[in-house]
Amino acid sequence: MALEIRPGPVLADRTTLRLGGRALAEIAFDRPEEAEGLAEALAGLGGRPLLLGGGSNILAGDGELPLVVVSPRVKGEPVILRQRPAADRIRVRVGAGVKLQRLVAWLATQGLSGLGGLVGVPGTVGGAVAGNAGSYGDSLGAVLARVRVWSPETGLAWIGREGFSTAYRRFALPGVAGFFVVLEAELDMAVREPIELRQEMVRHLSDKKASQPITAATAGCVFKNPPGASAWRLLAEAGFRGKRLGGVGFSEKHANFLVNYGGGTGREALALVRAAREAVRGQSGLELELEVRVAP
Template identity: 35%
Template sequence: MMVVSALPGVRGKLTANAPLAALVWFKAGGTAQWLFEPADLDDLRGFLRDLDPAVPVMALGLGSNMIVRDGGVEGVVVRLGKAFAKVTAREGHVLECGGGASGILVSSTARDAGISGVEFLRSIPGTVGGFVRMNGGAYGSEVKDVLVDCDVVLRSDELVTLATADLGYTYRHSELPEGAIVVSARFQGRPGEPAAIQAEMDRIAASREASQPLRSKTGGSTFKNPDGHKAWELVDRAGCRGLTMGGAQVSEKHTNFLINTGDATSTEIEALGEEVRRRVKDSSGVTLEWEIQRVGRP
C-alpha cells in the first residue's frame, strides 16, 4: 500500500483500513486504505482539493457490479451517503437525482410524479453514479437513452456539468475521467400514469426474480454480451453451468452470474470468471469481456 502521510480534515466520516466486503454484493474482498463518506458536496470538494494529487480516488456505490480484490484498494474510496441520495421531479418530466440515489428510489419517485421511461432503473442494483459511469441498462433501455446531463467532481475538485454527448457512451462504458465522481444527474422521462408505471416495474421485478439468483451473494451480470451473442448462452454451451472454484460458483439459475456460495474469496471469484472466459474462448472462439468492475490488488 502507498503511504498517505496526512489527509485533509473533513466533516463527514473518514475511516482507515476500512473493510469493504460488507459494502459489496459478493461479500468478499479486502480493505480500503481510506474510506471517505462526505457530509455534502462542499466536504467532498474540499477534501479532494487538499488531498495529495498522487493519492488515487475511487467512487463506490452499492457495490453490486464489483469485485474488490483481496489485497484491498490503495488510496481513498469515496462512498456517497444520504446527502447525495435525493430524487426530485422537475418541470418537463425531468428527474433530478443525487449520485448516491438507488435505481429503486429513482423509479418509484418517477412513478409517484407520473413520469415514465425510467422503469428499467428499477431492475439495476446500484446508484445513479454507477449507472452514469457504466451506461447501465436492462430490458432494452440504457442510461444514455434518458440522461440529460450530470454534475461531476473531478479529481482536481473542479465541479463540471457533462452532457450525454460528452461521456462517449458505448455498451456498458463511458469516457468519464479517472477519479471523477458523479454527484448528480438529470434524467428525461415522459408523461405516464402511475398505475401503468407500477405495472411495468412489477413486470420487470418479476422477470428478474424468475431468471436471476437475486437471493445469492452475486455481482450481477459478469460478462458483456458480445456482438450477435448472449453471454449466458456462450457460458452454458461451454459447459460452465454450476462450475465451482473454491467457494465461487457459476449460477445454475443464470450462467452469466457468479455467486459466492458461502466463504469464497475474491481471488476465487475472479479466477472462476477467468476459467469461464477460457472455456468459452475454446468452445466458441468468442472472447468474453468482463462487465463486472474489478478493483484493488490481488
C-alpha cells in the same frame, strides 16, 4: 461539513458479492461542493481511489488493498424541475447517493417512464450513471440530460450531453483520463400512466426473479454481451452454468451471474472468471469483456 475520513473499510462488508479485503481508508461526503477537497485528501492518503456507492458490480481482491474508497452520499428526494425540455418530457434531478431502486419506484408513482426496466437492479444512481446501467431496453444513458461530476481535470462541473458519451454499459467524459465522481444527475423522462408503469415493472421483476439470482450474494452480470451474442449462453455452452470453485460459482439460474455461496474469496472468484473467459474463447473464438469492476 468537511470530508469525513475513516479507517480502511473491509470491502466484503460493503460489496454485494461479499468479497474483498481491507482498503487503506474511506473518504465520505454528503454535499457535492465537498468533492472539491478530494484531490488533496487522496494525495495525503496515497493509494488508488475506488468509487463505492451501493457496492454492486465490484469484484474485490483479498488481503490488504492499496485502495482509498470514495463514498459520495449525495441523497435527498428526487426533484421534478419546472423546466420541460419538450412537451412530452419532464426533467428530474437526483443525487448520486440515492438507491437506484428508490428512484425507479418514485418515477413510477410520478408517471415518469424510461427506467422501469431497471427494477430489481441494485446499487446507487451514481453507479448506474457511471456504468450506464440498463435492462429490458431501458438505460440511464438514454434519459441522461446533464450530470454533475468532479474530476481532477474538470473540477466540480455540470456537463450536458455534448460533454459526455454513452454506449452499452459505458459512460465516458472526453478529456477525463481516469478517476471521476458522479454527484448528481438530471434525467429527461417520458410521461405515462402510473398504473401502466407499475404493472410493467411487476412483470419485469417477476421475470427477473424467475431467471436471475437477484436475492443471492452476487455482483450482477460478470461479462458484457458480445455483439450479436449473449454472454450467459456462451458461458452455459462452455460448461460454466453452475460451475463452482471453492465458495463461489456461476449461478444455475443465469450463467453470467457469479455468486458467493459462503466463504468465497476474491482469489477463487478471479480464477473462475479467468477460466470462464478462456473456455469461451476456446469454444467460440469470442472474447468476453468484463462488466464487473475488478479492484484493485
